Structures are given as C-alpha cells and as structure tokens.
Amino acid sequence: MGIRYYAYAFDSNQTEKALADPLTVIGVDPLADAWGLQPGFQRGVTDFRQSLPERDFLNLDKAWPHLQRLTAPRFSGAAARAAYRMFEGQVTYGDGGFSWRAWVRVLPPHDVALIARDLATVNERHMEALLMGTYPPGEELESEVAYATAYLNKAKDFVRVAASDGRGFAYTIR
Numbered sequence: 001m002g003i004r005y006y007a008y009a010f011d012s013n014q015t016e017k018a019l020a021d022p023l024t025v026i027g028v029d030p031l032a033d034a035w036g037l038q039p040g041f042q043r044g045v046t047d048f049r050q051s052l053p054e055r056d057f058l059n060l061d062k063a064w065p066h067l068q069r070l071t072a073p074r075f076s077g078a079a080a081r082a083a084y085r086m087f088e089g090q091v092t093y094g095d096g097g098f099s100w101r102a103w104v105r106v107l108p109p110h111d112v113a114l115i116a117r118d119l120a121t122v123n124e125r126h127m128e129a130l131l132m133g134t135y136p137p138g139e140e141l142e143s144e145v146a147y148a149t150a151y152l153n154k155a156k157d158f159v160r161v162a163a164s165d166g167r168g169f170a171y172t173i174r
Contacts, residue, residue, distance in 0.1 A: 003091055005064035005102070006030035007171035009056050009162045012109045022104045022170040027052075030172065034059035036095070055165070058158040063151035064173065066144075070122060070130050082118035085111060086159065089173050102174035109168045116163035119156050124149045 010018050010025040018025045029039035034057075035047045050057055060067065068087040073080045080088070089103035107115065128145045135141040162169055 003172050004031070004034075004062060005058075005060035005087075005171060006034065007058040007060075007086075007158065007169045008052075009058075009158070009165075009167045009169040012168065015106075015108050015168055018106045018168060018170050019108065022106045022172075023105075025170045026104065026172055030059070030174070033057055034061075041123050045153060053102050054154075054158065058154060058169075058171075060151050060155060063148050066127065066130065066148040067155060070126060071119075082114045084154065085121065086115050086119070086171070090157060091173055100174070102172050104170065104172045106170045107168055109166050110154075111165075112159060112168055113163045116156075116159045118134050119159055122152065122156075124152075127152060 006026070008026050011123045014025060027033045027039070029037075029041075031037075032041050033040045033052050034050050036049045037044045050059060064087055068084070068089075069089055071081040071084040073084075085105070087108060089105060091100040091103055093100050124145065127149050128141075131141060131145055131148065135144055157170075
C-alpha cells in the first residue's frame with residue numbers, strides 16, 4: 001500500500017489535548033477516512049470520496065515526499081521554509097524493514113498561520129524545477145508534476161482554511 005500522509009484539523013480549544021496526545025485528533029483509520037470506507041474495513045465498496053469534510057481532513061497520498069523536498073532546506077545547515085514543518089518526518093522502520101512506526105506531529109494554530117503564508121508562495125514552477133532531472137524528459141515528468149502539484153494545491157487550500165479559522169492540525173505519515 002505504501003507510506004501515506006494524512007492531516008486532521010482541530011479547533012484551537014483542542015490544542016492542549018492534541019499536543020498532549022496527537023492520537024486524540026487523528027482518526028483511527030486514516031486510509032478509510034481518505035477512501036470513504038468504514039474504519040477497520042476488510043472489504044467494501046466506495047466511490048473514493050473522503051468521508052470527512054475537506055476543511056477537517058487532508059490526504060496527500062504518496063505525494064508528500066515531493067512536498068517535503070520542495071520545502072526542505074536546500075543544503076546542509078540551511079534553514080527550512082516555514083512550510084517544511086507541515087511535511088517534515090519519516091516513518092521509523094523496524095524488523096529489518098518489514099514494519100514501521102508512524103511519524104506524528106501537532107501544529108498549533110500559530111504555526112499553521114506561518115505555514116499558510118509560506119506555502120501560498122509555492123507554485124507549479126517550483127515543483128517542476130524540483131522534479132526536473134529526476135525523470136527523463138517527456139510525459140513521465142509532466143504527469144508527476146501534475147500529480148504533485150494537485151496535492152500541493154490541496155495542501156495549500158487545507159492550510160489556508162485552517163489558518164483563517166484559527167485552527168491547528170495534527171498529521172501522520174504512515
């Protein structure tokens with residue numbers, strides 16, 4: 001299935017609770033939330049529309065590493081963009097790579113506002129420049145840029161709405 005990214009927004013009055021235990025604001029089955037299935041599903045039929053409103057939930061699927069690299073420090077010792085805090089993290093592998101432990105972070109409302117301002121300055125040209133040289137010229141690069149940019153725009157919308165509503169969010173990479 002692969003490693004995926006999910007974020008859950010919360011109201012500012014839940015900040016302390018979220019910081020103390022991020023799993024209180026993260027859904028029990030993010031993949032089910034993303035695909036519109038019941039938590040713990042074994043089998044089901046779905047239209048692949050997420051079950052939570054877009055203001056409350058962000059699924060970055062497998063595009064998150066592109067967004068992470070896009071906002072990461074450009075070289076060792078350089079400062080990361082404010083938006084990097086939204087994408088930073090990796091799973092921790094165990095059992096010789098056969099299992100992993102999720103990465104979880106809580107971003108309180110004041111951090112979300114900084115991230116939203118920074119992320120608003122990133123666009124498709126930045127994504128294309130990042131991916132240039134990663135793929136041979138042609139269709140593969142174009143489709144990967146389109147894929148990553150679609151999720152960049154979802155992330156921008158999510159964080160913009162969360163910031164304008166004074167909300168924070170917790171995210172997990174799993």
